[in-house]
Amino acid sequence: MKHISIERNGHVLIIRIERPQVRNALAPQTYHELSKAFDELEADPDLWLGILTGSGDQAFSAGRDLKQLAAMSCASDAEREEESKLWRQTTRLTDRFEFSKPMIARLNGSAHGGGLELALACDIIVAAEHVQLSLPEPRRGLIATAGGVHRLPRQIGTKAALGYLLTGRAMSAQRGYELGLVNQVVPASELDQAVNEWVVDILACAPLAVRSTKQCVMQGLNYPLPTAMRLRYPAEEARLSSQDSREGPLAFAEKRQPVWRGV
Template identity: 55%
Template sequence: MTDSILVDCAGPIATVTINRPERSNAMDSIAHLALSEALDRLAADDGIRLIVLTGAGKQAFSAGRDLKELAISDAAEQSAIADRWRRVTRLTDRFYYPKPIIAKVRGFALGGGFELALACDLIICSDDATFALPEPKRGLIPFAGGVHRLPRQIPRKIAMGHLLTGRAMDANRAYALGLVNEVVAEDRLDEAVAGWARDMLACAPLAIRAIRQCVAAGIDRPLRDAMTDHYPAEAIRAASQDSIEGPRAFAEKRPPVWTGR
């Protein structure tokens, strides 16, 4: 892993930080590959139940792709860049990631940075946060999920207004549209994220995984099909010890003790 991505594990929570504050946390191919590898490792780590994704400093969550890398003309470096991209599995490309991810957003979340946040389960942001997909202003399109996720997460006409103009929305507008779970003052952001994490960790891990899989696999399908389909994570939960522990703990008026089995 390079210093462009930092991972700090504290008990069941892993904080993944995009660490390029001098570039407003814009991500080049090295950072994208490092993020991909970090997420793969955390997915395989049974001790980690929740991931918080954030950006270093207070200026930006991420300004998206580092466009300076696109301007590199050296053939050898272009070949190395292309090789790194071939090895990347971006969060925005993953149909189903096995663990919940909270985006903790300060400042700007632009382009690919906004797309990263859209791919997370929750977005908690400070009141100075700004979200935008300015790609068409650069002759590009937000193809790492933005053109598809934004119209699924807010009304289509509003999404098209932002997609076709590159216009930004502030934190309160994003909250009003349902893109953001909570907006707080900057000095309360860590506290707010910790609260959401605490509530999530109080739930059974297998139930969380099953819920996420059901939502990801069923959200764009007809309701009848989605409700009658087979979901492997739900089959595992239904046969687990935790599915017995939850009702038993409720009946015995005590906190449940989850084992993840």
């Protein structure tokens, strides 16, 4: 790993973009390494949730590495093929529509373009109060095709989203909180404590119940309410037959804390 680092802390996988010299910009190699980290998180039954963050205190991620993108315009055929091969081996978080593990975006700094799209694909966003958020792609002749043009309207409403999407304007973390985009805004010195509180509360829940809840919410949004409530959800069927589904009521009856096993 050259562009990211990963750290296991119990049931938590901490994924950190390690490119502070370019404000944690996202090159194809960065996306590829992130893809491998998300593969590890999803595949390991002992990992129950992930935290995604950036190195330093200035940027979560400035988005797509535009200098690298510009350099590819005069790259050789061999270089283009090498990059194409890398993309074929990469599945971005923004494209993992059935990713089962909960993800917390720890915004240590500003999130722009593809960086904000990564955060939008997470389930919970905790931001330092100095953070700025934007999808400035139209100012570069681009658009936010990694989900930004679709996720932002769904998360803050059409009119508010278009105000930012059509102008490339930035919003503060506090404004993101007011619009329902950000779950919590804290001083930078309290960011780790705030994220840890979310982690503790999630880990207090049965992991299969958390995954079932996430699947029901995300898939159910595609249907009218009566249909969504009648659908069969694989994660819920797994939870119903799990040991943890029996452990919860048993622990309550015995007046003790449940011991979750994730099975």
